[in-house]
Amino acid sequence: MVSTxxxxxxxxxxxxxxxxxxxxxxxxxxxxxxxxxxxxxxxTYDHGTLEICMPLEDHEFAVRLxxxxxxxxxxxxxxxxxxxxxxxxxxxxxxxxSEPDNAYYIQNQPKVAGRKVDITQDPPPDLIVEVDxxxxxxxxxxxxxxxxxxxxxxxxxxxxxxxxxxxxSYTEVDHSPTFPWVEKGDLYAFLEQAxxxxxxxxxxxxxxxxxxxxxxx
Numbered sequence: 001m002v003s004t005x006x007x008x009x010x011x012x013x014x015x016x017x018x019x020x021x022x023x024x025x026x027x028x029x030x031x032x033x034x035x036x037x038x039x040x041x042x043x044t045y046d047h048g049t050l051e052i053c054m055p056l057e058d059h060e061f062a063v064r065l066x067x068x069x070x071x072x073x074x075x076x077x078x079x080x081x082x083x084x085x086x087x088x089x090x091x092x093x094x095x096x097x098s099e100p101d102n103a104y105y106i107q108n109q110p111k112v113a114g115r116k117v118d119i120t121q122d123p124p125p126d127l128i129v130e131v132d133x134x135x136x137x138x139x140x141x142x143x144x145x146x147x148x149x150x151x152x153x154x155x156x157x158x159x160x161x162x163x164x165x166x167x168x169s170y171t172e173v174d175h176s177p178t179f180p181w182v183e184k185g186d187l188y189a190f191l192e193q194a195x196x197x198x199x200x201x202x203x204x205x206x207x208x209x210x211x212x213x214x215x216x217x
Contacts, residue, residue, distance in 0.1 A: 014133030014157065016054040023050045025092055032088065032097075042086055044138045045097040051138050055131075062131045062155055063101045065194050068202060069187055070104065070127070073179050076209040080109035082117075089119050094146050102129040106178055107150075124149045127178055133157040141170050151177050160187050181212050 023031075028045045035041065042053045055063070074081045084103035091097065103125040105112050112122055124147045130140055133156055144152050145165060152170060154161040162184075163170035164177050176182055186208065193201035 015059050018052040019137050020050045022048050042099040046138045046143050047095045059131050067102050069190055072206055082109045096143050100128045101131050127151045129153045131155045145169050
């Protein structure tokens with residue numbers, strides 16, 4: 001129950017966050033079930049700590065544009081995709097659960113195409129994206145590494161981290177294992193241009209990806 005919490009913390013910038021400590025798995029599941037499915041808040045649970053994140057404008061802008069960035073790459077490169085969005089990824093055996101900003105099956109798309117994913121039986125998403133503009137008490141690197149997510153992108157509103165799973169932990173790398181031809185500057189330029197005109201940013205980036213594909217074909 002929520003009354004087991006030691007303290008509740010809130011942060012007013014970037015995202016609004018409520019952190020509840022010393023919450024067991026059953027209580028976390030009760031909260032998850034009680035909340036409506038059509039909600040903006042995202043829940044992350046890690047060994048007794050529950051964080052409820054309510055995104056604000058800067059967060060949502062980055063999330064939606066990074067989502068578009070990935071879809072452009074996948075479509076223009078002729079790859080496969082199953083979008084999981086913020087689907088709840090619960091692993092009671094790990095005492096961890098998450099509703100990421102974006103999650104995707106790309107390499108493993110054929111294994112989960114056309115049906116609902118069972119995260120306890122199926123491979124984890126190939127790529128997970130989290131935007132955290134404000135401080136989070138959850139060690140998300142450890143969380144997603146424990147789930148075996150091969151690639152994890154983190155964006156704090158300014159810096160894009162690309163994390164590759166190596167053994168049981170992440171190593172930061174310069175290029176995405178999924179999209180090795182993409183430069184970090186591509187995302188920064190895309191987000192900057194989208195601040196002024198999202199349509200023009202999409203068209204420009206599509207043209208760039210097509211040019212890259214032609215050069216590497």
